[in-house]
Amino acid sequence: xxxxxxxxxxxxxxxxxxxxxxxxxxxxxxxxxxxxxxxxxxxxxxxxxxxxxxxxxxxxxxxxxxxxxxxxxxxxxxxxxxxxxxxxxxxxxxxxxxxxxxxxxxxxxxxxxxxxxxxxxxxxxxxxxxxxxxxxxxxxxxxxxxxxxxxxxxxxxxxxxxxxxxxxxxxxxxxxxxxxxxxxxxxxxxxxxxxxxxxxxxxxxxxxxxxxxxxxxxxxxxxxxxxxxxxxxxxxxxxxxxxxxxxxxxxxxxxxxxxxxxxxxxxxxxxxxxxxxxxxxxxxxxxxxxxxxxxxxxxxxxxxxxxxxxxxxxxxxxxxxxxxxxxxxxxxxxxxxxxxxxxxxxxxxxxxxxxxxxxxxxxxxxxxxxxxxxxxxxxxxxxxxxxxxxxxxxxxxxxxxxxxxxxxxxxxxxxxxxxxxxxxxxxxxxxxxxxxxxxxxxxxxxx
Numbered sequence: 001x002x003x004x005x006x007x008x009x010x011x012x013x014x015x016x017x018x019x020x021x022x023x024x025x026x027x028x029x030x031x032x033x034x035x036x037x038x039x040x041x042x043x044x045x046x047x048x049x050x051x052x053x054x055x056x057x058x059x060x061x062x063x064x065x066x067x068x069x070x071x072x073x074x075x076x077x078x079x080x081x082x083x084x085x086x087x088x089x090x091x092x093x094x095x096x097x098x099x100x101x102x103x104x105x106x107x108x109x110x111x112x113x114x115x116x117x118x119x120x121x122x123x124x125x126x127x128x129x130x131x132x133x134x135x136x137x138x139x140x141x142x143x144x145x146x147x148x149x150x151x152x153x154x155x156x157x158x159x160x161x162x163x164x165x166x167x168x169x170x171x172x173x174x175x176x177x178x179x180x181x182x183x184x185x186x187x188x189x190x191x192x193x194x195x196x197x198x199x200x201x202x203x204x205x206x207x208x209x210x211x212x213x214x215x216x217x218x219x220x221x222x223x224x225x226x227x228x229x230x231x232x233x234x235x236x237x238x239x240x241x242x243x244x245x246x247x248x249x250x251x252x253x254x255x256x257x258x259x260x261x262x263x264x265x266x267x268x269x270x271x272x273x274x275x276x277x278x279x280x281x282x283x284x285x286x287x288x289x290x291x292x293x294x295x296x297x298x299x300x301x302x303x304x305x306x307x308x309x310x311x312x313x314x315x316x317x318x319x320x321x322x323x324x325x326x327x328x329x330x331x332x333x334x335x336x337x338x339x340x341x342x343x344x345x346x347x348x349x350x351x352x353x354x355x356x357x358x359x360x361x362x363x364x365x366x367x368x369x370x371x372x373x374x375x376x377x378x379x380x381x382x383x384x385x386x387x388x389x390x391x392x393x394x395x396x397x398x399x400x401x402x403x404x405x406x407x408x409x410x411x412x413x414x415x416x417x418x419x420x421x422x423x424x425x426x427x428x429x430x431x432x433x434x435x436x437x438x439x440x441x442x443x444x445x446x447x
Contacts (some may be wrong), residue, residue, distance in 0.1 A: 005037060012036030039445055070351055077319040078355065092306075102232075103299070106292070109228060111287055116221055123207075123214050130204045137197045138442020143192070150188050209289070229291045236298040243305040247442075258304045298368035311382040313359035313436075314443025315405050316424050317389060318412070323350035326422060329435040335419045345388065345426035352421045355413035356389055358403045359439075367395050369407075373424070377409050387436075388426035391418045424443075 009018075017035040214245035244254045267383045327347035362381040370376040377397060378387055393413025397403060414421045429434040 009036045012040055035086060040276055059132060074351075074354065077322045079356075080321070081319050081406070088130050092271050097301070099302075106232070106295070110223070110289075110292055113221065113225060113381070116218065119267055120214050120218055123211055126205045127204075130200070131208050134197070134200050134204055135202060137193065140185060141190070141193055141197065144186065148183065148190070151186075152183070161315045166170045214406060225288050228286070229295065232295050234300075236295060236302065236354050240298060240302055240305070243302065243309070247305070247308070250257075250420075254301075254305070258301055262400060308383075309443075311360060311404075311426055312439060313381060313385060313387050314439050315357070315359045316349050316440055317356055317359050317387075318350065318354060323348040323423070325349075329437065336417060336430070345390075346436050348412075348423050349410050349420060349422040349426055352393055352411070352413060354423075355408050356410045356412060356423055358404050358409050359387055360385075360405050362387070362403060364401045364409075365401060367397050367399055369415075372417035374408070375413065376416075379403060379409075382428040386431075388424070390424035390426075391415050391422060393421075 004186055013036050016039045018036060019034040020032070031436035170227070224441065226396055247254045264353040325346060326349045329341055329346060330343060331340055332343045356377075358379055360379075360381050362379040365380045365386065367377045368375070373388070375390075375395055376396060377389040377392065378386055379389075389409060391413055392410040392415065393409040396411075397409045397410070403409060412421055412423050418424075427439055
């Protein structure tokens with residue numbers, strides 16, 4: 001061992017010559033000999049200490065910078081997500097205002113149709129009254145003419161009888177003059193009745209022409225209403241068809257949506273109730289009213305579909321910019337066992353603590369540790385739908401709590417049977433797992 005030290009000192013002598021450190025006291029002076037190997041060990045120790053300090057400081061600085069960047073990125077993603085939600089709410093309100101305006105225009109059109117129908121009914125009643133009056137006048141004229149002829153015949157018979165019995169023509173002349181005066185009076189009355197009949201005939205002709213004009217206007221009004229109704233029906237088809245495709249692609253029956261939403265309170269507004277117009281038994285059921293009620297039914301369907309979409313889990317549980325999808329729905333090789341198994345949901349990987357949000361309104365069914373799921377939150381939604389959020393690092397809700405779409409329910413973690421920080425997300429309908437991407441894409445098509 002001593003030989004090795006001697007050789008090391010000899011080799012280091014050329015670079016680190018031996019040094020002496022003098023220590024003076026009051027009475028004596030001493031010195032300490034610093035051999036080359038001692039100097040080398042001291043220099044190496046000091047250099048190692050400074051190197052360790054530089055490396056530790058660099059690691060602390062890099063960790064602080066990285067944490068600040070991730071925090072800023074998460075805040076920016078959250079702000080973008082909230083801004084997108086506000087934009088969606090604004091667009092939904094605008095569509096509701098447009099729907100109310102269309103309903104107002106439709107109600108005005110139906111009021112005008114009702115007024116025209118009432119005018120047509122009044123004109124028809126007036127025409128019937130005029131025809132009845134004309135028939136009564138004709139009957140009166142025929143009756144007066146017949147009575148005049150009978151009076152003339154009786155006058156002739158009376159004149160002949162008087163001349164035969166009295167032989168006096170003066171009495172017969174007097175009676176004849178009286179009869180002629182009566183006949184003149186009857187002729188004047190008949191002439192006045194004829195003039196009245198002529199005037200009534202003119203009025204009846206004018207009423208007939210006016211009725212023809214009203215009938216023509218009614219036909220034009222029917223044609224215009226047909227065009228209006230056709231455009232409304234086409235517009236509703238363009239709105240209803242995509243909504244129905246969304247529900248079918250999500251595995252939910254549109255009939256079930258309409259039935260369940262309409263069972264709820266205030267599901268049908270006053271403006272969407274069927275139209276009922278009383279015609280006092282003089283007119284049959286109107287085709288326009290039937291078409292209008294059919295359109296109102298379709299509009300009620302649109303209203304029900306929009307309420308139904310608000311209850312479906314169509315939102316992403318994580319912000320798209322902060323995570324990446326690592327596994328899809330279907331058969332795959334299990335990362336722990338290596339076996340080919342069914343994967344019942346979607347996996348997104350991201351930083352620990354990434355915000356996890358509810359994908360739809362609902363009630364928290366359970367929130368806690370559950371086997372291989374680790375920290376698990378289950379939310380119960382309408383239409384028999386449940387959503388699962390597994391492997392959470394933290395849980396921010398409790399069982400029985402009502403949550404809204406976009407509300408934070410926990411943070412991303414790696415609890416349970418997990419190989420890294422990620423979120424396992426499932427959607428189940430009546431207990432059967434379905435592909436969550438179907439609902440997410442459906443939401444993208446609507447919003």
